[in-house]
Amino acid sequence: MYRFVFTQLLSRIDPEDAHHLTVGALRLLSVTPVVKRLVHRRLAPRDPALRVQAFGVHFPGPFGLAAGFDKDAGCVEAMSALGFSHVEVGTITAHAQPGNARPRLFRLVKDRAIINRMGFNNAGASAAARALSRPRGVPAVVGVNIGKTKVVPEAEAVHDYVAGAKELAPLADYLVVNVSSPNTPGLRNLQAVELLRPLLQGVKEVADSTPRRTPLLVKIAPDLADDDVDAVADLALELGLDGIIATNTTISREGVSSTEPGGLSGRPLKARSLEVLRRLRARVGDRLVLVSVGGVENVDDVWERLLAGATLVQGYSALIYEGPLWAHRIHRGLSRRLRRHGVRDLREIIGRTAT
Numbered sequence: 001m002y003r004f005v006f007t008q009l010l011s012r013i014d015p016e017d018a019h020h021l022t023v024g025a026l027r028l029l030s031v032t033p034v035v036k037r038l039v040h041r042r043l044a045p046r047d048p049a050l051r052v053q054a055f056g057v058h059f060p061g062p063f064g065l066a067a068g069f070d071k072d073a074g075c076v077e078a079m080s081a082l083g084f085s086h087v088e089v090g091t092i093t094a095h096a097q098p099g100n101a102r103p104r105l106f107r108l109v110k111d112r113a114i115i116n117r118m119g120f121n122n123a124g125a126s127a128a129a130r131a132l133s134r135p136r137g138v139p140a141v142v143g144v145n146i147g148k149t150k151v152v153p154e155a156e157a158v159h160d161y162v163a164g165a166k167e168l169a170p171l172a173d174y175l176v177v178n179v180s181s182p183n184t185p186g187l188r189n190l191q192a193v194e195l196l197r198p199l200l201q202g203v204k205e206v207a208d209s210t211p212r213r214t215p216l217l218v219k220i221a222p223d224l225a226d227d228d229v230d231a232v233a234d235l236a237l238e239l240g241l242d243g244i245i246a247t248n249t250t251i252s253r254e255g256v257s258s259t260e261p262g263g264l265s266g267r268p269l270k271a272r273s274l275e276v277l278r279r280l281r282a283r284v285g286d287r288l289v290l291v292s293v294g295g296v297e298n299v300d301d302v303w304e305r306l307l308a309g310a311t312l313v314q315g316y317s318a319l320i321y322e323g324p325l326w327a328h329r330i331h332r333g334l335s336r337r338l339r340r341h342g343v344r345d346l347r348e349i350i351g352r353t354a355t
């Protein structure tokens with residue numbers, strides 16, 4: 001059914017228009033209490049074996065929606081109802097900004113990939129805080145991903161992230177410092193340890209001061225050299241962060257024909273994303289929560305990431321190709337596989353193939 005809608009309708013219209021159409025429909029679902037609750041009852045993960053606890057937060061399953069889909073926290077309830085165990089909203093910047101000029105979103109259908117250079121288009125931290133303050137009709141775990149406002153110079157980046165964190169940390173189940181998007185000039189320089197340390201320290205102070213102490217994670221790029229991945233991991237441990245999200249989109253164009261500028265995601269990212277996860281696990285063991293994202297398409301991918309040491313797994317690009325039942329299918333498949341292997345608790349398999 002979705003394949004038909006995709007080939008006959010969505011793939012024929014501009015990708016960003018298709019996205020807005022989808023988000024509009026999802027918002028409609030979010031404001032329809034009865035339907036929303038019915039969908040949630042039908043599609044959200046309910047198998048106790050799928051439950052995960054990470055940094056003190058209970059997740060109904062391991063598979064969530066990666067940042068970038070719900071930039072303004074407008075469809076948290078709808079995406080939770082559709083079966084995502086958590087929704088990472090954002091990237092949200094302290095100040096509203098329009099993002100880059102269109103076109104800025106490209107489908108690479110044959111490669112099962114996406115290229116985007118959105119540039120953190122969002123309505124800003126105050127608008128997101130208002131959206132996140134509204135009472136919800138279905139349970140949802142919400143991560144808030146924050147980034148730097150484009151016009152703010154690198155020297156004032158800490159102040160800008162801290163401003164965003166102050167508004168949003170109290171409303172987040174976990175907070176993510178995004179220093180890895182390729183579409184804000186200079187942003188990825190912040191991954192260098194000497195710049196990253198004061199930034200994470202500043203945001204952590206804010207996250208630690210909320211009534212529940214908001215868990216803090218950092219999201220990294222797949223294009224970091226292996227030594228830099230290790231350096232960020234060591235820093236995260238040193239500062240007492242809760243976890244690392246790996247990875248964001250890549251600037252590499254290996255294996256795809258398009259040379260469109262921006263960040264590449266989806267299937268071509270799978271191998272490097274898994275490689276970074278394995279490296280992180282080897283470095284930190286279970287001292288940090290590892291969230292794996294990049295090229296995840298199906299149950300096999302999620303299974304592989306869990307075995308390699310991820311406690312949570314996220315996806316975005318394959319949603320475009322798989323449709324609204326994607327997360328539900330993944331959790332259902334995972335549930336069956338756990339039963340087949342006699343696993344009653346996901347903790348039994350997390351990191352089992354890690355070295």
Ligand SMILES: Cc1cc2nc3c(=O)[nH]c(=O)nc-3n(C[C@H](O)[C@H](O)[C@H](O)COP(=O)(O)O)c2cc1C
Pocket residue numbers: 066067068069090091105114116118120145178181219247248249264265266267269293294295296314315316317318
């Ligand atoms: C259109 C689009 C927009 C994105 N925007 C963001 C963003 O604002 N912040 C962020 O941290 N990641 C963003 N991402 C990256 C995803 O969260 C994810 O890390 C990446 O796409 C790899 O996962 P995937 O292969 O499952 O898509 C975006 C990805 C896409 C496709």
